[in-house]
Amino acid sequence: MPEEHPLIEMEREIAGGDFQRAGDVSSELKNILQRAGFPPAFNRRVVIASYEAEMNVVIHAYRGVFRARVYSDRVHVEIDDQGPGIPDLELAFQEGYSTAPPHIREMGFGAGYGLSNMKKCSDVLVIDTRVQEGTKVVMDFFLSPSNS
Numbered sequence: 295m296p297e298e299h300p301l302i303e304m305e306r307e308i309a310g311g312d313f314q315r316a317g318d319v320s321s322e323l324k325n326i327l328q329r330a331g332f333p334p335a336f337n338r339r340v341v342i343a344s345y346e347a348e349m350n351v352v353i354h355a356y357r358g359v360f361r362a363r364v365y366s367d368r369v370h371v372e373i374d375d376q377g378p379g380i381p382d383l384e385l386a387f388q389e390g391y392s393t394a395p396p397h398i399r400e401m402g403f404g405a406g407y408g409l410s411n412m413k414k415c416s417d418v419l420v421i422d423t424r425v426q427e428g429t430k431v432v433m434d435f436f437l438s439p440s441n442s
């Protein structure tokens with residue numbers, strides 16, 4: 295069966311360390327989803343997970359590309375970065391675990407809840423990471439019959 299064509303496609307660069315523009319990409323996706331008329335509860339979980347993934351590039355990586363494909367009944371998001379990679383994924387998923395340095399924590403980041411939040415908010419989460427190369431996060435969100 296051929297892949298259904300997305301209603302909307304989005305591709306944006308994310309710059310590591312750029313706290314001025316941090317969060318802009320997930321805000322843009324939020325606007326797109328709102329305009330598309332998806333239920334607020336659905337949009338919320340897509341945007342929360344996307345924001346966490348975007349911030350992980352800003353905080354932990356050098357640069358990344360954010361891609362979203364919006365379909366009538368689901369949203370597909372990919373965040374592909376060049377960065378240090380994640381040596382121990384199981385450890386990284388633990389709530390409260392963070393390698394964020396003190397100056398990042400002073401800005402209010404680095405509580406160590408981003409990955410677990412992404413897992414809670416998404417229906418499918420796949421992470422492919424290579425130390426000293428980068429990390430690719432793929433998430434799918436399905437619009438459920440209960441509309442969220």
Ligand SMILES: Nc1ncnc2c1ncn2[C@@H]1O[C@H](COP(=O)(O)OP(=O)(O)OP(=O)(O)O)[C@@H](O)[C@H]1O
Nearest residue numbers: 350354379386392393394403404405406407408409
């Ligand atoms: N894209 C990434 N590249 C390299 N390391 C990452 C990446 N994403 C997460 N990590 C590693 O996994 C750890 C846990 O990530 P997580 O998002 O759960 O917490 P955090 O980013 O440290 O803090 P928070 O998300 O609560 O602000 C990070 O501290 C970091 O060591």
Ligand SMILES: [Mg+2]
Nearest residue numbers: 346350408409
């Ligand atoms: Mg994080």
